[in-house]
Amino acid sequence: MSADIYPHLKASCADAWEAYIHHAFCRQLANGSLPEDCFRHYLTQDYLFLIHFSRAWALAVAKAEHLDEMRHAVTVTDALLNHEMALHVKYCAEWGLTEDQMAEVAEDPANIAYTRYVLDRGHSGDLLDLLVALAPCVIGYAEIGAWMVKHPDTRIEGNPYRAWIEMYSDAEYQEVAAGARGLIEKVAERRIGAEPIASGRWNTLRQTFETATRLEIGFWDMGLAPARG
C-alpha cells in the first residue's frame, strides 16, 4: 500500500466525509430511533443500488489491465451477485419486503444519480477513476459499521437495526473493504506512481472521490425523506 492514496482522498474532502460517515440516518440507525418506514425505503433503494453496484464491479473487470486486477474485481462481482444480493433479499424479507416488490419500485433520483455517476466515471475513465468512485461505498460502509459497534450511544440489545450494524461491522465485511482498499492502492501506484498528490490526475481523482461521497450523503438524505414527507 505504498501509494496511500486513500488517506489523501479522505483528507481532501474531510467535511463531506464526516457528514457521510456520521450522517443523521446512521446515528438514528445506531441508537435504534430511525423510523421503520425510512429503513424500509432505504432497503428497497439499496436493493436497486446493489444491482448497479454489481455492474460497476463487472466494469472493473473489463477496465483492468492486469490479470490480478481482473481476478480481484471478478471475485467482488461474484460475491455481490451470488452472495450479498441473496443475503440482502433474505434480510429484506424479514422487513416484509419481497424481491418482486422491490424490483418494481422506481429508482429514487438520488439512487440513479449515484450509481450512474459511478458507472460513468468507469466508462469515461480508467480502472483507477472507477475504483476511486467506488471507494466511498465499499470502504465508507466499513468505517460506518466500525464506529457504530464502538460508539457509546449505539444500542445493540433490542435495536431493530442490530443485524444491519452487525453485518457491516463484521470481520467478513471489514476484510472485503480492506481488500478493496488494497486494490485501490495497488492500482493507484501502477497508474500514477507512489505520490498521488504529485500526479497530474490528482485533481480529477480528488473531485471524483468528493462527488461520490456527496452522493452517498444524498443516499442517506433520501433514506430520511419519508419521515419528512
Ligand SMILES: Cc1ncc(CO)c(N)n1
Ligand atoms: C448506498 C450504499 N453504499 C454502500 C453500500 C455498501 O455496499 C451499500 N450497500 N449501499
